[in-house]
Amino acid sequence: MEKIDENMVFVLNSQQSPEDSDLLHLEWAVVSQLDGQKTVRQIAENLSLSTAEVEEIFKKLVSEELLVLVDRTENEDTVPGELFKLVGHEMTLLLGPVAGIILEDIMNLMRLNRESIDRRKFPGLIDLLTNQIDDPVKQLEFQRNIYPKIKQYLLK
Amino acid sequence: MIEKYLKDLIQLKNVEAVAAYSLNNELIDSWSDPNFNSKVLKELSLHYFQVFATLDLSLKNFQEIVITHEKGHFYTRILPNLLLIVVVKLPIEISLLRLIINVKISDLLKSKELQKGLKKSTQESKDFLNNKNLDDSEKEYLKKLEI
Numbered sequence: 114m115e116k117i118d119e120n121m122v123f124v125l126n127s128q129q130s131p132e133d134s135d136l137l138h139l140e141w142a143v144v145s146q147l148d149g150q151k152t153v154r155q156i157a158e159n160l161s162l163s164t165a166e167v168e169e170i171f172k173k174l175v176s177e178e179l180l181v182l183v184d185r186t187e188n189e190d191t192v193p194g195e196l197f198k199l200v201g202h203e204m205t206l207l208l209g210p211v212a213g214i215i216l217e218d219i220m221n222l223m224r225l226n227r228e229s230i231d232r233r234k235f236p237g238l239i240d241l242l243t244n245q246i247d248d249p250v251k252q253l254e255f256q257r258n259i260y261p262k263i264k265q266y267l268l269k
Numbered sequence: 270m271i272e273k274y275l276k277d278l279i280q281l282k283n284v285e286a287v288a289a290y291s292l293n294n295e296l297i298d299s300w301s302d303p304n305f306n307s308k309v310l311k312e313l314s315l316h317y318f319q320v321f322a323t324l325d326l327s328l329k330n331f332q333e334i335v336i337t338h339e340k341g342h343f344y345t346r347i348l349p350n351l352l353l354i355v356v357v358k359l360p361i362e363i364s365l366l367r368l369i370i371n372v373k374i375s376d377l378l379k380s381k382e383l384q385k386g387l388k389k390s391t392q393e394s395k396d397f398l399n400n401k402n403l404d405d406s407e408k409e410y411l412k413k414l415e416i
Contacts, residue, residue, distance in 0.1 A: 155360050159339060236365035253371060260372045267365055268280060 117171040119154035119164065120231060122183040123147055129178050143170050149183055192235050192266040194228045203258050204242060207251050215245050232266060270298040274377035278355065278369045283341070286356040290314045291390035297351070297383065305356065313354055317345045335363055346370060348378065350387050
């Protein structure tokens with residue numbers, strides 16, 4: 114595995130005991146957090162580790178085959194790409210043609226794929242886009258227009 | 270009131286409690302998960318009023334404060350007549366809380382139930398955001414901090 118994504122979820126490999134490996138204190142701390150629910154990012158937050166630190170630890174644990182990636186279906190974790198168009202449309206109504214450029218910039222900043230957006234990152238996208246609108250009245254208008262359309266994907 | 274107007278918020282899986290306090294630190298309404306110790310809310314509200322009053326004194330116009338702890342966040346929003354506290358456990362996106370509150374709060378603020386609750390509560394007027402509630406030693410301390 115080349116890259117550890119912060120939204121990945123791991124469990125211990127039942128075929129391989131961590132006790133057979135020479136793990137450091139922090140690596141044990143990470144292992145003790147694994148429950149098949151917490152993401153890499155949540156574990157990092159719980160242990161007050163930086164992204165680089167937690168990534169390094171997970172890389173090592175994966176390379177020693179101590180962990181198994183939990184397969185989470187795409188539908189559960191992503192919102193449809195059509196929502197991206199919808200957000201673009203609402204932004205354009207408020208900001209005009211410049212909305213497309215702003216949206217593209219924010220998507221790049223958040224490293225989001227326009228075909229399928231991570232459900233957990235979607236509210237953050239809306240937040241950042243809202244901050245690009247100067248007028249507070251329009252900010253609220255944008256969120257009010259978009260919320261009923263995206264609600265079903267966010268309140269899971 | 271909270272269950273009616275902030276339904277989407279309390280339906281979020283990891284939201285443990287939501288409480289609304291008037292500016293004199295009286296509980297207007299609250300909702301909490303049955304396993305949540307709601308006594309915590311009262312202590313939280315007083316601390317947050319002190320924090321917002323301090324920020325106000327130093328002319329910092331903060332509208333929300335998020336304190337993260339090992340298991341979750343305390344999210345607070347100061348509104349014209351209200352302090353809203355949301356207690357959540359991980360994992361949850363703060364931006365989602367913010368979005369729901371932004372979209373739904375005006376219905377709550379305009380509601381007759383809230384106006385009635387606030388009217389009752391503010392009869393004994395003691396505005397916790399007012400700097401007058403800071404004593405001399407607190408003001409002196411803040412001056413020294415130069416914040």
